[in-house]
Amino acid sequence: MFRFLIALAVIAACQNTATAQKGKPLYTFPFGVQAYTFRKSFPNGVAATLDTIKGMGITEIEGSGGNMPPAEFKKLCDERGISIPGTGTSYESLVKDPQAAADMAKALGSKYLMVAWIPHEKAKFNLDNAKKAVADFNAAGKVLKENGITFCYHVHGYEFQPYEKGTLLDYMIQQSNPEYVSFEMDVLWTHFGGGDPVALLKKYKDRWKLLHVKDLRKGTPKDLSGGTSQENDVALGTGEIDIPNIIREAKKIGIKHYFIEDESSRVIKQVPQSIAYLKSLKQ
Incomplete structure (x- = not known):
């Protein structure tokens, strides 16, 4: 039944984009997904969830299968033609043992490792938080x-606190060592925090x-909290x-x-819609 629902979602998504204008496709890359998208499915069966992901036409994944050993998760992905270009870890784990983080990424076959949240007081991300993150990222990124x-830091929206003539995100990018620290743009959180993804x-x-x-x-109301209802995530092309x-x-x-x-x-409905939307985009 689960695969039948996926098939229906894929068919519906394709029908909705059947009238797209002609021209060369804009999106010319493999379709990838963040593993967190299927966080509710993985605990019920990693292999079955990967079958679902494969059935959607996805060939890249960022992340892992939860508590499964990295090498075992990679084997399941390899068997389905899914590669793992990047994965993630927590800020605390990265700082405590960057070598362990590197070993985990290598076991998955990943070339990138990201952190998606910098610990800070709920009220406000501040300059001291940014300074500490830059120092920690430079050190861990070297390892x-x-x-x-x-190493990539995943922008989460709270970094757009004003600072001098820009923001704390500008500070972090400018003060971190480009040899050791790169960035991953989450376009929703960048937009949510008041940033302009294209300009950045x-x-x-x-x-x-x-x-x-x-x-x-x-x-959707926006602020510098780095958080909003998960139900505010909508299929690509249907939001703001x-x-x-x-792209x-x-x-x-x-x-x-x-x-x-x-x-x-x-996600079972929206991910196929998002893929169909990317396929419909023209240069």
Whole structure:
């Protein structure tokens, strides 16, 4: 029944984009997904969840199968033609033992390792938080590079606190060592925090290595908390984020890995819709 529902979702998504204008496709990369999208499915069966992901036409995944040993998860992915270009870890784990983080990434066959949240007081991310993160990322990033892994900090929206003539995100990008620290843009959280994804891609170019492709429900109130209802994640092309121009600029600066992330309860319906939307985009 689960696969039948997926098939229906794929068919419906394709029908909805059947009238797309003719021209060369804009999106020319493998379809990837952030493992968190299927966080409710993995505990019920990693292999079955990967079968679902494969059935959607996805060939790249960022992350792992929860508590499963990395090598075992990689084997299951390999058997289904799914590669793992990147994975993630917590800030605390990275700082405590960057070598262990590197070993985990290598066991998955990943070239990138990201951290998606910097610990800070709930009220406000501040300059001291940013300074500590820069120092920690520079140190851990050096260890990762020595192991052939590129470290990326995943922007989460709270970094857009004003600082001097820019924001704390500007501070973090400018003060971190580009040899050891790169960035992953989550386009929803960047937009949610008041950033302009296209302008930031243009400004910092190759500091960006990965992209989380997401869309935000139209009219959602935005702030600097780095958090909103997961149900505000909507299928690509149905929200308020300028996905086509983000993809255009990301291609220009050389980003090659794009991970759909959908935190809503509607992933079986919305992920196929998002893939169909990306397929429908024209240059």
